[in-house]
Amino acid sequence: MSTVDVVVTGLGATTPLGGDVASTWDAMLAGRSGVGSLTEEWAAQLPVRIGARVAVDPSEIIERVRMRRLDRSEAMAIIAAKQAWADAGLESAGVDPERLAVSFGSGIGGAITLLDQDDILEQSGPRRVSPHTVPMLMPNGPAAYVGLEFGAKAGVRAMASACATGAEAIALGLDLIRLGRADVVVAGSTEAVIHPLPIAGFASMRAMSTRNDDPERASRPWDKNRDGFVLGEGSGAIILERADYAAARGARVYARLAGAGVTSDGYDIVQPDPDCAGGIRAMRMALRDAGLTGADIKHVNAHATSTPAGDMGEIKGIRAAIGDHSVITSTKSMTGHLLGAAGALESIATILAIRDSVVPPTINLDDPDDRLDLDVAAHKARQLDIPAALNNSFGFGGHNVALIFTRP
Amino acid sequence: MATREEITSGLAEILEEVAGVNPDDVAEGKSFTDDLDVDSLSMVEVVVAAEEKFGVKIPDNEVQNLKTVGDAVTYIEANH
Numbered sequence: 438m439s440t441v442d443v444v445v446t447g448l449g450a451t452t453p454l455g456g457d458v459a460s461t462w463d464a465m466l467a468g469r470s471g472v473g474s475l476t477e478e479w480a481a482q483l484p485v486r487i488g489a490r491v492a493v494d495p496s497e498i499i500e501r502v503r504m505r506r507l508d509r510s511e512a513m514a515i516i517a518a519k520q521a522w523a524d525a526g527l528e529s530a531g532v533d534p535e536r537l538a539v540s541f542g543s544g545i546g547g548a549i550t551l552l553d554q555d556d557i558l559e560q561s562g563p564r565r566v567s568p569h570t571v572p573m574l575m576p577n578g579p580a581a582y583v584g585l586e587f588g589a590k591a592g593v594r595a596m597a598s599a600c601a602t603g604a605e606a607i608a609l610g611l612d613l614i615r616l617g618r619a620d621v622v623v624a625g626s627t628e629a630v631i632h633p634l635p636i637a638g639f640a641s642m643r644a645m646s647t648r649n650d651d652p653e654r655a656s657r658p659w660d661k662n663r664d665g666f667v668l669g670e671g672s673g674a675i676i677l678e679r680a681d682y683a684a685a686r687g688a689r690v691y692a693r694l695a696g697a698g699v700t701s702d703g704y705d706i707v708q709p710d711p712d713c714a715g716g717i718r719a720m721r722m723a724l725r726d727a728g729l730t731g732a733d734i735k736h737v738n739a740h741a742t743s744t745p746a747g748d749m750g751e752i753k754g755i756r757a758a759i760g761d762h763s764v765i766t767s768t769k770s771m772t773g774h775l776l777g778a779a780g781a782l783e784s785i786a787t788i789l790a791i792r793d794s795v796v797p798p799t800i801n802l803d804d805p806d807d808r809l810d811l812d813v814a815a816h817k818a819r820q821l822d823i824p825a826a827l828n829n830s831f832g833f834g835g836h837n838v839a840l841i842f843t844r845p
Numbered sequence: 846m847a848t849r850e851e852i853t854s855g856l857a858e859i860l861e862e863v864a865g866v867n868p869d870d871v872a873e874g875k876s877f878t879d880d881l882d883v884d885s886l887s888m889v890e891v892v893v894a895a896e897e898k899f900g901v902k903i904p905d906n907e908v909q910n911l912k913t914v915g916d917a918v919t920y921i922e923a924n925h
Binding site: 502565568569 | 863864887889890893
């Protein structure tokens with residue numbers, strides 16, 4: 438257990454359910470799906486023609502000339518981070534730039550920029566390739582742009598651990614404050630790869646749902662008829678602060694970030710360990726870090742992506758590490774899978790579940806897998822007193838991250 | 846042959862598209878960097894777009910001499 442307390446004072450998001458945290462949270466509690474048909478011409482040739490686009494396109498927020506110089510993932514990161522910054526009341530707080538860090542990641546980075554510029558290279562030659570290409574596609578671009586937005590000078594860290602990126606970026610933020618490297622960290626992640634190549638790649642792995650005729654019912658974690666994940670896009674950002682720093686400036690506190698566990702499977706590049714051994718170790722590590730036991734965790738926001746291979750291992754893992762009393766959910770049933778951004782968005786859902794004493798629902802769980810022996814908030818949000826909750830994120834590469842948030 | 850006015854107005858279109866410069870601000874005496882706030886990466890985009898629009902070749906070692914809109918107009922007028 439660390440002697441340094443870290444709290445969450447600001448939230449920001451742009452998601453398939455809404456252009457900000459409030460609208461996203463309202464939609465989650467109402468059990469709405471953000472998944473729809475992909476109607477672009479390029480989608481017609483793909484086996485997967487559904488996805489979860491952001492509800493508010495970044496071009497509605499960021500002016501045209503700036504958008505030309507940003508990858509879509511960077512634009513979304515800036516939007517979410519600015520919301521979180523304002524939400525935390527930091528616009529006028531006068532944070533010392535040398536005590537302000539950023540920990541912001543992406544699972545895939547500026548893939549759309551890379552592919553679009555490659556089209557230009559092929560069609561028009563190298564001279565037509567945009568001079569903004571490199572800062573648009575570099576994987577540290579989102580972190581760097583978020584840092585520029587607020588003048589952060591205590592380091593801008595760019596996490597990349599596939600679908601665990603958002604959670605691991607938050608875990609790194611916790612470390613940075615505990616180690617005394619920063620007082621305030623803008624932590625989060627972003628992803629924008631709804632494009633034929635990433636979709637074709639995931640589809641070739643047979644990882645994606647092909648329920649093209651019924652998009653809103655395609656993401657169905659733990660359901661017998663799940664057939665893969667639905668690709669989503671968006672960004673989530675949270676402001677982490679050393680608790681005494683937040684208290685001194687009179688900041689409103691959503692929750693404590695009480696502990697984190699980060700492990701790797703050492704098992705396979707993409708297949709999850711069927712026993713969830715690495716996930717169990719991450720959850721137990723987070724519990725020890727938080728000074729809690731499994732019995733204290735009343736709610737788990739699970740990683741569960743709606744793939745046949747992945748969903749049930751985590752159930753075993755939660756049972757082993759936490760127990761069978763916790764009410765679990767997969768908000769991916771509504772948002773789709775935001776890949777690198779998932780852990781940040783789901784941390785926000787976990788924090789708001791604590792604040793509002795309610796577990797958001799897992800929609801589409803019509804016919805639960807026979808092995809599902811934990812209590813899921815199926816179909817409807819469930820009122821629940823939640824002093825402590827855990828968020829799991831697992832990623833290709835064998836990354837496992839568990840974060841524990843507690844009531845302040 | 847385009848007139849100086851036509852070249853200036855063509856550059857103004859490019860500057861608006863690439864760098865968000867108000868076309869009313871574009872005049873021969875204006876410096877790209879100091880008056881119109883065009884940064885070095887955007888200047889590259891302006892040059893490539895101008896090459897295409899006016900059918901000229903603007904070598905990289907020439908770009909540094911194009912400080913003002915008037916410099917660019919003169920170069921394009923002489924070379925297209």
